[in-house]
Amino acid sequence: MTSRNTRRNAVNNVMLALCGLCAFLTVSTLFFTLGYLVYNGGKSVSIDFFTKLPLSPGELGGGMANAILGSAEVVVLATLIGLPIGFFAGIHLAEFGGKTFSLIVRYTADLLNGVPSIVIGIVAWTIIVVPMHHFSALAGGIALSLMLIPITARSTEQFLLEVPRAMREGALALGANKWRAIATVIVPAARKGIMTGMILGIARISGETAPLLFTSFNNQYWSTGLSEPTATLPAMIYFRAISPYDDWHQQAWAAGLVLLALVLLANIAARMVISRGVSLPK
Amino acid sequence: MSTSRTAPSQPHTQMSPTSTESSSTAQATTPKMRASNVNFYYGSFKALHDVSLSFEANKVTALIGPSGCGKSTFLRNLNRINETLRDTRIEGEITLDGENILDKDVTEIRRRIGMVFQRPNPFPKSIFENIVYGPKINGMLKKTSAAEIVEKSLRRAALWDEVKDKLHESAYAISGGQQQRLCIARALAVDPEVLLLDEPCSALDPIATAKIEDLLVGLKQQCTIVIVTHNMQQAARVADTTGFFLLGKLIEHDKTDVIFKNPAKRETEDYITGRFG
Amino acid sequence: MRPFEEDFKLLNDTLQEMGSLVAHSVHKSVFSLIDRNEDYAHQVLRDESRIDQMEVQIDDLAASLIVREQPVARDMRFVVVAIKINTDLERMGDLAVNVVERTLGMMGQPPLPEMVDFREIANLVESMVLGSLDAFVKRDAQIARGVLTSDDAVDKCRNAIQHQVMNLMQRDPSTIPRAVDHLIIARSLERIADHATNVAEDVIFLVQGIDVRHQATGEAA
Numbered sequence: 001m002t003s004r005n006t007r008r009n010a011v012n013n014v015m016l017a018l019c020g021l022c023a024f025l026t027v028s029t030l031f032f033t034l035g036y037l038v039y040n041g042g043k044s045v046s047i048d049f050f051t052k053l054p055l056s057p058g059e060l061g062g063g064m065a066n067a068i069l070g071s072a073e074v075v076v077l078a079t080l081i082g083l084p085i086g087f088f089a090g091i092h093l094a095e096f097g098g099k100t101f102s103l104i105v106r107y108t109a110d111l112l113n114g115v116p117s118i119v120i121g122i123v124a125w126t127i128i129v130v131p132m133h134h135f136s137a138l139a140g141g142i143a144l145s146l147m148l149i150p151i152t153a154r155s156t157e158q159f160l161l162e163v164p165r166a167m168r169e170g171a172l173a174l175g176a177n178k179w180r181a182i183a184t185v186i187v188p189a190a191r192k193g194i195m196t197g198m199i200l201g202i203a204r205i206s207g208e209t210a211p212l213l214f215t216s217f218n219n220q221y222w223s224t225g226l227s228e229p230t231a232t233l234p235a236m237i238y239f240r241a242i243s244p245y246d247d248w249h250q251q252a253w254a255a256g257l258v259l260l261a262l263v264l265l266a267n268i269a270a271r272m273v274i275s276r277g278v279s280l281p282k
Numbered sequence: 283m284s285t286s287r288t289a290p291s292q293p294h295t296q297m298s299p300t301s302t303e304s305s306s307t308a309q310a311t312t313p314k315m316r317a318s319n320v321n322f323y324y325g326s327f328k329a330l331h332d333v334s335l336s337f338e339a340n341k342v343t344a345l346i347g348p349s350g351c352g353k354s355t356f357l358r359n360l361n362r363i364n365e366t367l368r369d370t371r372i373e374g375e376i377t378l379d380g381e382n383i384l385d386k387d388v389t390e391i392r393r394r395i396g397m398v399f400q401r402p403n404p405f406p407k408s409i410f411e412n413i414v415y416g417p418k419i420n421g422m423l424k425k426t427s428a429a430e431i432v433e434k435s436l437r438r439a440a441l442w443d444e445v446k447d448k449l450h451e452s453a454y455a456i457s458g459g460q461q462q463r464l465c466i467a468r469a470l471a472v473d474p475e476v477l478l479l480d481e482p483c484s485a486l487d488p489i490a491t492a493k494i495e496d497l498l499v500g501l502k503q504q505c506t507i508v509i510v511t512h513n514m515q516q517a518a519r520v521a522d523t524t525g526f527f528l529l530g531k532l533i534e535h536d537k538t539d540v541i542f543k544n545p546a547k548r549e550t551e552d553y554i555t556g557r558f559g
Numbered sequence: 560m561r562p563f564e565e566d567f568k569l570l571n572d573t574l575q576e577m578g579s580l581v582a583h584s585v586h587k588s589v590f591s592l593i594d595r596n597e598d599y600a601h602q603v604l605r606d607e608s609r610i611d612q613m614e615v616q617i618d619d620l621a622a623s624l625i626v627r628e629q630p631v632a633r634d635m636r637f638v639v640v641a642i643k644i645n646t647d648l649e650r651m652g653d654l655a656v657n658v659v660e661r662t663l664g665m666m667g668q669p670p671l672p673e674m675v676d677f678r679e680i681a682n683l684v685e686s687m688v689l690g691s692l693d694a695f696v697k698r699d700a701q702i703a704r705g706v707l708t709s710d711d712a713v714d715k716c717r718n719a720i721q722h723q724v725m726n727l728m729q730r731d732p733s734t735i736p737r738a739v740d741h742l743i744i745a746r747s748l749e750r751i752a753d754h755a756t757n758v759a760e761d762v763i764f765l766v767q768g769i770d771v772r773h774q775a776t777g778e779a780a
Contacts, residue, residue, distance in 0.1 A: 174468070543635065
């Protein structure tokens with residue numbers, strides 16, 4: 001072997017080893033975090049956690065049943081508002097875009113995606129909470145939907161654009177008008193990607209904390225209706241974690257674990273959607 | 283995104299040296315479709331120059347020419363599918379049974395003038411659903427049942443025997459050649475008067491190609507067919523008349539026999555004998 | 560030149576070479592007759608096998624071209640014409656041999672009481688052969704049409720010779736064997752002219768794509 005070959009092999013080996021090391025660091029950090037969370041959260045998760053209301057400081061025990069329900073309320077509300085708007089905006093961008101208007105919309109969506117969630121929270125606080133004079137699940141839902149809309153729009157657009165032009169033209173060539181072609185051929189062709197995008201978007205917003213602190217805030221009890229302050233898991237984690245009570249710290253860990261489990265479930269669901277069903281031709 | 287159109291220019295005088303019409307022997311009856319002085323632009327690029335061409339009913343016309351010569355562009359104007367592209371413009375007239383298709387409702391035109399594309403493009407649905415798609419959106423299921431239409435179309439496309447037991451399976455479960463015949467069946471399901479095929483066999487193996495060619499010869503009794511092809515032997519085998527395009531112009535259009543035995547124009551001969559360029 | 564064009568050139572060159580060989584044989588055969596030149600006669604007999612070889616070679620080249628190139632338009636016409644001219648040339652070669660064999664036979668015998676003049680028909684035939692091959696080499700339809708017009712003159716010459724020889728045979732039956740040789744020579748020359756006509760018609764088809772066969776020569780379009 002020539003000396004040039006030896007040197008090249010050496011560089012090859014060193015760089016690959018470096019990459020391996022970085023990968024290991026990444027994975028081990030992740031595992032460490034998860035492990036810590038599982039260890040600490042696992043200790044405190046119990047049936048009570050899912051069924052009981054939180055107790056006053058000093059009293060041991062209790063759970064976060066209201067927070068679980070509250071999170072569900074807020075996320076469902078956000079989905080009902082944000083998903084359709086984002087979906088149809090995505091269709092418009094993909095099928096009718098190309099001129100200045102869609103450039104603006106796309107840019108705005110990307111910007112919104114990048115806006116810190118706390119700013120979203122402040123905005124929602126200003127436009128909903130202040131006029132209503134109190135925190136509410138409604139405000140929380142709206143705040144989260146403001147985050148869901150750009151995510152959904154962009155991912156819907158992206159998957160629609162991946163549908164080959166030949167398929168569009170095939171539908172049009174049979175005498176379909178534009179909307180018919182979109183509704184009956186193009187969207188169904190992209191449905192797996194679109195659904196995946198939606199599921200992941202929902203998973204993402206269900207863990208957002210900052211907007212909720214300004215909108216739904218928190219509640220020690222069950223909230224009745226959408227216009228009251230509502231407990232949510234992220235908010236609970238925040239308030240419990242900054243408290244001076246050990247017991248409450250444990251509960252925060254438990255809440256974190258539950259939240260993580262929900263996100264994991266959403267990801268698995270998304271993967272199942274991808275693997276099942278009809279695939280697009282190459 | 284839509285195509286803008288200018289009114290047709292003053293009628294051309296006969297025997298203009300720049301535009302070519304088919305020989306007078308082919309013009310005995312009113313042609314099924316006729317393009318007159320068509321100019322077509324992609325943005326500022328002029329892709330078609332003063333193309334005039336007629337298509338006789340129940341005949342197969344092949345359009346040949348080197349890559350980029352405008353034959354596919356011209357074909358795609360016959361069912362106005364070019365309008366779905368951005369910033370396109372067409373001048374001139376294209377008539378179907380004497381009526382200008384550029385003035386009529388485009389979805390109705392596309393039901394009467396069907397198209398089969400270069401690569402098979404079945405929808406991500408079952409074979410059955412693919413075929414009934416056209417009839418369903420055109421309201422044709424009121425008179426005939428879906429099952430009847432599916433069987434009739436698949437028989438016309440010589441595909442019935444191969445897929446009759448898997449009509450409700452995905453359209454992607456069949457081979458490429460079968461998918462293309464499925465696309466032909468799908469186009470036939472709406473009973474078009476004209477069928478446009480844009481290099482339909484270019485992605486297929488010789489056996490699949492032969493099946494489709496045999497099919498076309500039978501189909502012309504019910505439709506008028508226009509086929510763009512790169513394969514000159516294919517044009518020679520299936521077409522009654524052949525048109526040669528070069529750089530956006532129609533150079534020559536005549537009976538296929540004449541084009542391939544003794545073409546009138548030097549450019550045509552240079553192309554078909556492979557001495558082009 | 561692209562590879563497939565070289566194939567066509569090879570077929571063309573081989574055909575031209577064969578044409579040249581046949582033209583020489585026809586020339587030698589008529590002059591071995593007129594000048595009683597035995598040398599020429601023997602050369603014709605020798606060259607015959609080469610002509611036959613080339614016939615096989617040309618047909619093979621043509622078949623390969625069809626298989627490989629699927630020729631169209633003028634290429635197709637060229638291959639079709641090459642095969643036909645090939646046949647006509649080989650027949651011309653055979654007929655030249657016939658003339659030469661009869662001539663050699665005649666030279667061993669006393670001449671006929673009356674002189675039969677083959678010069679006119681021989682010159683006409685030779686010019687037709689040369690003309691048709693020239694038309695092919697130059698791809699010139701006009702030259703080819705010129706060849707077609709000479710066919711009638713050849714027929715007239717042959718009829719005259721036939722008439723003359725038949726009279727001779729009637730007057731003096733002892734001349735019959737030798738006279739028959741003369742008849743056969745005349746007929747062979749006339750058939751060479753027919754083949755030259757075929758070649759000329761083929762050239763017109765090649766160049767103009769028109770089939771002028773079996774028409775009166777005056778109205779060839």
